[in-house]
Amino acid sequence: MSSNAYQVLEQRFARMGALNEAAGMLHWDMAAVMPEGGHGARAEQLAILNVLAHEMLTAPETGDLLEMAGAQGLDGWQQANLREMRRLHVHATALSGPQVEAMTRANAACEKAWRAARLAGDFKAVQPRLQVVLDLTREAAAAKAEKLGLSPYEALMDQYEPGALVAEITPVFDAYAAFLPEFLGRVVEHQNRRGAPVAPTGPFSVASQKALGERLMGVIGFDFHHGRLDTSLHPFCGGTPDDVRITTRYDEASFADALMGVIHETGHALYERGLPEAWRRQPVGQARGMALHESQSLIIEMQAARSHQFCRFLSPLLNETYPGNEAAFDPDNLFRLYTRVEPGFIRVNADEVTYPAHVILRYRLEQALISGDLTLGDLPGAWNEGMKQLLGLTVANDRDGCLQDIHWFDGAFGYFPCYSLGAMTAAQFFATAVVASPEIPAAIGAGDFKPLLGWLRTHVHGLGSSLTTAEIVTRATGKPLDAGVFRGHLEARYLAAA
């Protein structure tokens, strides 16, 4: 009976999985090709798909089946699948229908107000709306925390990176915050000694950038039989594991952002494509979480592509594509261009070294907001104080401060840590992979990503959600997440003699 119940659950979740995949494709379409006038109909379609999937998940029969289903007679993957079904069910049923509706409405209203407030640099203009969002989020966090046996803030993180724990993250982030100021000073000094790298001169046509991007996607291992590259305002990786759609945007004055953006999204795409094929559309067949996902984009972008080896591979390709920039495309110059460190106010523009400072600031502040230790009235001041302390910068306008990111204003608390957990995890994976397969760096220099991809397929992609992120990291690297590996990577990359 209990294994019968499990079979019925698999069928139900396959339906939800197909609905989610359909919604994913429609999201891609909306961002990449939909004409402007299609928004109304698209919103209806997506709302219906989401409601239907939600209704299936929260239906009383689903709850009954989850009660009945026991681990007996199930193999390891099936047990993990059942565990993931339960986790999704808890998240979906922890909140009442009216609660979800109120949050949806509050988030939309706040996000809209935020767009105007950010332009005006006027935090007070959006504060009342944000207060509603925060109040509802705290309520939701408390409800989920009780059901999940986590703290309220952890319950929020669990939506994005299941199993993320404050007790594990805080020491890692604190160690980095302690390490950064002196290290940053040394990096900037080291950079200044060498002078500024030579920038290439354009224009760089969209067509040439796209062709180059697709060529590099092929080099890295993107499967064009199962995916595409398109253009959208905000680059992303969408679609499904069998049909991965990545996007970028182009600037004809500079190709580096699109190039590195495509490489970054290709890392996400490889993860999706490598998920266990036997578990398509089942919870256990999905990517583990956003921190692990980010580790897969960053291991390709930051660890592999912004390396000396890859710059040597890239140099002749760039000379071929954009003749007349030989000095800029010298491999060492390319490396210096792609590893430039410069503290700034804006997270999305930050380099590899200062990026975690932006995340740590938000991580600390959102914990305080959720716990009630920090009120919204004190948020701008606390933000600016944190920026001063972490990066030595004085914020003059909230536009460059607490108004810069959409996340909180759209109700997404607990997401930020994923970015830096991903960066640190990527460093740890890469270091381990290179020990296991010492040919990896030279292969990257020859445009051969197969050794690295092989390691990732085995130790990350193919595992889906069968293990927790902590288990995946520990099994793959022999130890839990250790920020020391990331720091070591930074020291080797940013302080090495030229």
Added chain:
Amino acid sequence: MSSNAYQVLEQRFARMGALNEAAGMLHWDMAAVMPEGGHGARAEQLAILNVLAHEMLTAPETGDLLEMAGAQGLDGWQQANLREMRRLHVHATALSGPQVEAMTRANAACEKAWRAARLAGDFKAVQPRLQVVLDLTREAAAAKAEKLGLSPYEALMDQYEPGALVAEITPVFDAYAAFLPEFLGRVVEHQNRRGAPVAPTGPFSVASQKALGERLMGVIGFDFHHGRLDTSLHPFCGGTPDDVRITTRYDEASFADALMGVIHETGHALYERGLPEAWRRQPVGQARGMALHESQSLIIEMQAARSHQFCRFLSPLLNETYPGNEAAFDPDNLFRLYTRVEPGFIRVNADEVTYPAHVILRYRLEQALISGDLTLGDLPGAWNEGMKQLLGLTVANDRDGCLQDIHWFDGAFGYFPCYSLGAMTAAQFFATAVVASPEIPAAIGAGDFKPLLGWLRTHVHGLGSSLTTAEIVTRATGKPLDAGVFRGHLEARYLAAA
């Protein structure tokens, strides 16, 4: 209570409508942009969307609500909407689940066998599979006929063109069959007297054809804020009324097929875009049927674009796009190119004059197959006899005969009449519109489709499914469908002195 029931039904059908729209977008994606490897996941997504919409439609609560809902308190559009809901419900519930499943499986197997049989020109190789399809179709037709109060063949037609009646179609088709042989002889003789028109010489780049197609779409009135032109193997019009996606395919050796194809699909697109906005995703807000839909593509392609007036408008555009073809692009030569008549074996290649013969043949044969008057063993012979009688051609290979079309082998009986009903209806609409707005021909010659489009918006597009096709035709033109108007159009176009 009864109007409450109606409100609940509107909500249910809005959900089904959104699911159908989502499926429509995924179909477009599959045909236009999906990488080859996406087929498996896409089939799953579409199957689930279809199953969910079908489950909503056939759910006992839907039947109960349809019983409860009365016309009292409903306005005319609501009453029409309720009538359409009931029609859809009858179609969906007339067949049992196992019946639908058996048909789906039989159609798929037969369609696959047909692809091989057609290549080999071997009807016998697919006959057993087609027999299964035919038996199941006859069973389904009988079941639907009883519930709809129609003959079995009419019940099949009703799936594509609601309300289509044999007693109305047969006289129209018979009159055309009687008219054709002598008329065709005169047309061919008339053509031969003038000699062959000059063909333009290429190549014609895909980019130039696409730009020209989009330019003409704009001229005709396609709304690019609510739609796109893309490429697919089989041209079609898909998407939704607020996001109409048309496709074409390009041949660099000849631009005429893509050009006329784009114009044809633009006609379909104008219909979708002009459907009543207040009734989006409700049954009454949908296009009336496939015959009426075809009338809208053909009024733009055949009536408007293959006219002397449009050729005069097109001539300078073509000279500008493809210089060096002045003789071919002379307006009169263009007209002769685009109205060339030549009897042939293949329906999809047929001209405006002989196309109905292909349809009449199929209409007669499929009626006989459904009634049991014709067995599959006798089909090839009956086909060849019909071709001899209608067009004077001797079929030497079933590849050029009863194996040429996918329809029957995929279970689509009752669809063929729509093509020619559409052509005849288009002629009747156009003649009426020109009487009402005599400036229409000259406007088309000046690249101004607004007068024609205005008439179509009022008399066809904006009506959605609020009336039957017969009512729409009669109200718009003052009389029921009259093949005489179509014949008059052909006589004027094909026998006029140069």
